[in-house]
Amino acid sequence: AENQPLADQSPAELAAFLAAQQQAYTDLQGKGLKLDLTRGKPAAAQLDLSDALLGLPTGPKDSAGVDTRNYGGLEGIAELRAMFAELLWVEPEQVVAGGNSSLVMMREVLTDLWLKGGVDSERPWSQEEKVTFICPVPGYDRHFTLLDWFGIDTVTVPMNSDGPDAEAVAALAANDPSIKGIWIVPTYANPTGSIASLEVAERLASMPTAAPDFKIFWDNAYAFHHLTEDEAKSADILSLASAAGNPHRPIMFASTSKITYAGAGVAFLAGSTETVSWYTTHLGKGAIGPDKLNQLRHAQFFGSAQGVRDHMTQHRLIIAPKFDEVDRVLTERLGGLGVASWTKPTGGYFVSLDVLDGTASRVVQLAKEAGIALTPAGASFPKGDDPHDRNIRLAPTFPEMGEVSAAMDGVATCVLLAAAEKLAG
């Protein structure tokens, strides 16, 4: 009964299958592995691609003659703003180049909305009786912990292959004024790899909302992080929203964390020019200017927007084989058994693995006890609560190729054992 769906196997076959998986798991534990697939970090070989940064900039002045060693220029240096404006399909004056973390920028924007309200708010969000965000699931765990930290309520909608379920979002936003926003990773979503289609983006940009200051946090962390030669282009959310009469609705975020250095890149925010001055005005209460020297070395390192795209090809050549390996091992070990499905992303940093309902936390526990660290089950849901206990996020970029193979083989064993326990138990 090899490769026959487990659910179709006789009790005797299932009992034999369970015994075989228990033995396989004992063997796995005997290997004494110590592997980590928890976070989407670039591998050392990827960081090495950007080491020319360590010899830059060639001088302290940017091409506009600004001395980047000094204070000032809250919105970032002009040449880097222009470069990323081209990449993100917006105008240079709609872009802020900031510090090393877009997640910090997102927290700042939420803080400013909370304390002061947005350009289109009636009052600060903290003065609302209740604030709710729509969360496509599975999604990015740090979005959810940030919302939780603010005391912002969450309501989930499905993340489909063409982006968030736009009709579900529109229905929620239309009727409830406490619903103030949605977080979207539009291109190569974390963790599903979905790409928000133009139709979905258009619907979200134009839908009527009960809250006048509804915000789309358009977190384009993986905008250029293609895994195939077919390079998806993100929908132009700022133009779509502007054309629909909602110019202040989207706020876009991106960074070079997974382009140059995860700890020393440059982060970007983009929005209407009103949103940009709203953001820099509040930023200016706590800063006199960003690390312009880091911005300048990035501008010199890339040379142009095309330089960024070319650089991303180098990343693809390093990490795409790891994603292929994940798919190869999972297909070989789990294919046809009806116990798991997984994404085959064309970009981004993750594979989303769905196992039998009720077994994800068991799989993560088994893996841990065999020396394989996985992201906690439920991490891709608000409050860490996956209602079906089925989703596991896999991050294969950081480990070496051999480690990816060993880890995925081990994960497959854990998936099979957990499934056998459930079905035979």
Ligand code: PMP
């Ligand atoms: N957004 C998403 C969707 C991410 O996956 C990550 C990194 N894992 C970030 C933001 C963090 O970006 P940054 O390094 O610019 O703070």
